[in-house]
Amino acid sequence: MSKEIDELKSIAGDYKIWALKSRKRFIDLRFQQDLEIREIYIRLTNNISKQLKKEGLSPFNKKRLEQMYLVLSQSEWILKKKLINNFKKYSEANIEAATGYSKAILINGIEKTGVKKIEKPIIEKMYFRTNEKAVEAIWNRTKEGLYLSDNIWSKAEKYRNTMTTIIQGAVAEGQDCVKTARMLDQYVLKGKKTLVDDYPNMIKRIGNRVPSDISYESLRLARTKMTAAYGEGTLISASVNPAAKGIKYILSNTHPKPDMCDAICGVDDYGLGSGVYPVENAPSYPFHPNCLCTVITVTEKPKDFVQRLKRWQANPMSEPSLESWYQNVYKKYIT
Ligand SMILES: [Zn+2]
Numbered sequence: 001m002s003k004e005i006d007e008l009k010s011i012a013g014d015y016k017i018w019a020l021k022s023r024k025r026f027i028d029l030r031f032q033q034d035l036e037i038r039e040i041y042i043r044l045t046n047n048i049s050k051q052l053k054k055e056g057l058s059p060f061n062k063k064r065l066e067q068m069y070l071v072l073s074q075s076e077w078i079l080k081k082k083l084i085n086n087f088k089k090y091s092e093a094n095i096e097a098a099t100g101y102s103k104a105i106l107i108n109g110i111e112k113t114g115v116k117k118i119e120k121p122i123i124e125k126m127y128f129r130t131n132e133k134a135v136e137a138i139w140n141r142t143k144e145g146l147y148l149s150d151n152i153w154s155k156a157e158k159y160r161n162t163m164t165t166i167i168q169g170a171v172a173e174g175q176d177c178v179k180t181a182r183m184l185d186q187y188v189l190k191g192k193k194t195l196v197d198d199y200p201n202m203i204k205r206i207g208n209r210v211p212s213d214i215s216y217e218s219l220r221l222a223r224t225k226m227t228a229a230y231g232e233g234t235l236i237s238a239s240v241n242p243a244a245k246g247i248k249y250i251l252s253n254t255h256p257k258p259d260m261c262d263a264i265c266g267v268d269d270y271g272l273g274s275g276v277y278p279v280e281n282a283p284s285y286p287f288h289p290n291c292l293c294t295v296i297t298v299t300e301k302p303k304d305f306v307q308r309l310k311r312w313q314a315n316p317m318s319e320p321s322l323e324s325w326y327q328n329v330y331k332k333y334i335t
Pocket residue numbers: 252261287288291292293
């Protein structure tokens with residue numbers, strides 16, 4: 001981790017405290033979301049097993065099985081709703097974490113310069129809208145024809161199918177309801193591997209149709225999409241920040257062997273530095289599922305930015321790029 005952090009600090013320069021804060025928030029959110037998603041699966045499964053336990057030591061009959069199908073279909077629906085809410089909450093938080101960096105830099109420049117023409121509430125509004133746009137981008141983008149919500153729904157369907165497989169396996173084994181309930185609880189908590197000793201016949205029967213870890217696919221989707229959200233926030237907030245010079249990708253130390261990340265983070269195709277891209281040419285990020293490469297906006301140094309703002313304040317035409325930002329970006333948010 002330390003090499004990445006060193007690189008992050010060196011790119012951020014005087015802004016390093018804000019860069020570290022954004023990165024830390026991202027890591028914390030990732031950890032919290034992981035826990036929350038696991039908790040959703042555990043609670044949902046406990047709820048199914050509670051229904052089963054009511055049936056005691058009797059084996060399944062047709063009526064009980066029908067009831068369980070109903071419970072499973074309700075569970076799928078609840079899981080869809082809970083996962084969507086979870087992804088909404090965390091995508092918004094990740095975007096805010098990312099854009100906070102850009103916002104802090106811009107506000108700092110304006111305050112240090114004391115520019116009258118640029119007002120802090122307008123900047124606040126600009127970033128608020130920018131965050132909204134990034135959220136929309138995350139939810140409206142399709143991959144292979146599927147929206148993020150479709151991907152989330154398919155995880156809930158998979159959950160229902162897996163639970164159905166286990167319960168049907170229990171019926172075929174003549175296993176009683178309490179034992180099946182315990183099996184579900186153990187599975188969601190500790191994974192398929194731990195079932196082999198206690199339920200050897202069942203695992204032989206259905207093992208290849210049951211994933212090792214029922215929440216893994218949702219966790220992987222969450223990690224990938226939240227990295228994408230953070231990346232989207234970084235990109236979109238750089239596009240409205242006149243101090244931004246590009247987007248830098250920093251290779252994660254967690255890569256066991258070279259992959260596409262090495263190529264993207266290691267080249268200097270635009271003469272902006274290693275792994276730095278113009279905002280409009282930034283590669284699609286993350287580069288693969290579970291990718292932990294870091295993304296950060298490259299900005300001009302605070303001193304240079306303040307100097308430029310001062311020159312622009314004295315004579316707008318002396319700083320055409322700032323004037324263009326003022327006319328075409330900033331003014332859009334004055335209403
Ligand atoms: Zn990577």
